[in-house]
Amino acid sequence: MSNQNILEINQISKNYERKIALSSLSFIVEKGELIALIGPSGAGKTTLLNLLATILQPDSGEVIVDGKPITQYADQKKRAKKIGIIRQQFDLVGQLAVIHNVLAGRLADWGFFKSLFSLFIPQEKQVAMKALERVGLPDKAYERTSNLSGGEQQRVALARLLMQKPEIILADEPVASLDPARADDILDMLTKIAKEEHQTVIASLHSVEYARKYFTRLIALKNGELFFDLPAEHVTDEQLQDLYQLKELK
Numbered sequence: 001m002s003n004q005n006i007l008e009i010n011q012i013s014k015n016y017e018r019k020i021a022l023s024s025l026s027f028i029v030e031k032g033e034l035i036a037l038i039g040p041s042g043a044g045k046t047t048l049l050n051l052l053a054t055i056l057q058p059d060s061g062e063v064i065v066d067g068k069p070i071t072q073y074a075d076q077k078k079r080a081k082k083i084g085i086i087r088q089q090f091d092l093v094g095q096l097a098v099i100h101n102v103l104a105g106r107l108a109d110w111g112f113f114k115s116l117f118s119l120f121i122p123q124e125k126q127v128a129m130k131a132l133e134r135v136g137l138p139d140k141a142y143e144r145t146s147n148l149s150g151g152e153q154q155r156v157a158l159a160r161l162l163m164q165k166p167e168i169i170l171a172d173e174p175v176a177s178l179d180p181a182r183a184d185d186i187l188d189m190l191t192k193i194a195k196e197e198h199q200t201v202i203a204s205l206h207s208v209e210y211a212r213k214y215f216t217r218l219i220a221l222k223n224g225e226l227f228f229d230l231p232a233e234h235v236t237d238e239q240l241q242d243l244y245q246l247k248e249l250k
Helices: 045-052 075-081 098-106 111-118 125-134 150-164 180-197 208-214 237-244
Strands: 005-016 019-032 034-038 060-065 081-089 170-173 199-202 217-222 227-233
Touching: 005 045, 005 199, 019 045, 019 060, 019 081, 019 199, 019 217, 019 227, 034 045, 034 180, 034 208, 045 170, 075 081, 081 150, 098 125, 098 150, 125 150, 150 180, 170 180, 180 199, 180 208, 217 237, 227 237
Parallel strands: 034 199, 034 217, 081 170, 170 199
Antiparallel strands: 005 019, 005 060, 217 227
16 A cells, blocks of 8 residues: 555445445545545435444444554544544534633544543643634633534634544534525635645535645445546536436536
8 A cells, every 4th residue: 555545445334224324335535635425315325424434333344544554543532533423413512602612623532531631721721722813713612612603613623623633524514504605715725724734634525616726536426336436527417417317407
């Protein structure tokens, strides 16, 4: 496996009772790639991300992360250094202040007592504030997170990823609950941060427009199988029409 390859998916399959979610799926991801997973609902995008996040296990095949089977990252601290997740639900604790949600990105590095103490006196506060500055929210550090807008909460989730510093970011429909202006803002921020930190991003998206605009490679799934895997600029409207079975691309 090349030193530049961060992920290798080898013939993975996953079934739910009689339904095939993924069928003999294989592809390789290089470090620093920005990949959008596209395809109709039920194509297997979320299942794939959950397998990469170790939330699910494949029925067959294997996932290699940085040269090692993903099973070797069972330890949460090891896994947190390799893989971070951002979802459309944000996965934040609404009752806590913003800074505490940001600092949650450091929990894999802290022991129990430091984590507990940080709830009363935030630890590594300066680093957290720098992360909030990078996502444009330094003035929101001590606000209750649930009081923020959806776009602001997703920025908090990005700041948490800055604290975690994973090599791979898995984004499951990260802008599905946002209006177009805020969705553009979040995807622009996510991809810029990933480029600056040389992180790899694999994001599932409903919007082909966003996929083409912000990502360099599009992997299309349909009925659990690879439909196409191409540089974003090489994907044609005809291929997208076939993928979504549309009479005309909308």
